[in-house]
Amino acid sequence: MLKFVDVTIANRLTSLSVSIPTGKLVGVVGPNGAGKSTLLKTIAGLTHIEHGRVEYEQTDLRSYSADKRRQLLSYLPQFSQFNEPVTVGNLLQLSQMNIRASSADLACWQQNAMENFELGNLQCRPITELSGGEQRRVAIACMATCQRPLMLLDEPVSGLDLYYQLLTMDWLKTCVKKGATVVIAIHDLALAAQYCDQLLMLNNGKAVAFGCPNDVLSDTNLAHTFQVSVDWLCNENGVAMLANRLNG
Numbered sequence: 001m002l003k004f005v006d007v008t009i010a011n012r013l014t015s016l017s018v019s020i021p022t023g024k025l026v027g028v029v030g031p032n033g034a035g036k037s038t039l040l041k042t043i044a045g046l047t048h049i050e051h052g053r054v055e056y057e058q059t060d061l062r063s064y065s066a067d068k069r070r071q072l073l074s075y076l077p078q079f080s081q082f083n084e085p086v087t088v089g090n091l092l093q094l095s096q097m098n099i100r101a102s103s104a105d106l107a108c109w110q111q112n113a114m115e116n117f118e119l120g121n122l123q124c125r126p127i128t129e130l131s132g133g134e135q136r137r138v139a140i141a142c143m144a145t146c147q148r149p150l151m152l153l154d155e156p157v158s159g160l161d162l163y164y165q166l167l168t169m170d171w172l173k174t175c176v177k178k179g180a181t182v183v184i185a186i187h188d189l190a191l192a193a194q195y196c197d198q199l200l201m202l203n204n205g206k207a208v209a210f211g212c213p214n215d216v217l218s219d220t221n222l223a224h225t226f227q228v229s230v231d232w233l234c235n236e237n238g239v240a241m242l243a244n245r246l247n248g
């Protein structure tokens, strides 16, 4: 269980209490500035908590050493900036630095990441010469090379084409099936509804709702939090939405 207990960070999160069960894909949704990235950074230990605590399996995450945290979680920031012309193959190798696992596991994860994210034809290319979407795909693949029990991804599918959006969400589902807890910030509410086990809706740094997508994405919550009204289209292939600005 990943538990926020009354967490406050001035102007960013206010008295946030929520319990995220282990082994679920949880989407954090909310308008710009709602606190989604802050929530992920807080779990990753990248923000100073002014009040309250974040517990993982009943232990305050602040008591974790940097190394213990590294073995527990992986974090994909909202934006990745690549300045050095390292090849994609080398970058995947570098991303396993300081990860404790058998060399057989590390080699297997690297191979799987390369295959899962279809990077064969990019393997020898410098990361600096790839398109934005290709770089994003490599950044996610780097996470896949060091499988951690707790995975945090800030808008993982942003900038990806539809095929790779679905591929990434399918891969996250697979990670969850293998036991990982995955928390993602996501703006695409249709993808969130299609893939996530649970959603946390934030607004102005506060929790508006937490639960199954059907309940959280209610007409009332969408109207109050996003000022939109939505018609949902669902079938066995997926979920789509038709949205209108209220008062638009």
Ligand SMILES: Nc1ncnc2c1ncn2[C@@H]1O[C@H](COP(=O)(O)OP(=O)(O)OP(=O)(O)O)[C@@H](O)[C@H]1O
Pocket: 011, 012, 030, 031, 032, 033, 034, 035, 036, 037, 038, 039, 078, 185
């Ligand atoms: N380093 C910072 N110092 C102070 N305030 C910050 C900092 N980073 C973000 N904020 C503020 O905290 C609030 C939440 O920001 P956050 O980045 O968590 O939002 P978000 O929900 O991820 O937004 P978006 O959808 O635009 O990415 C915003 O009001 C933002 O201006």
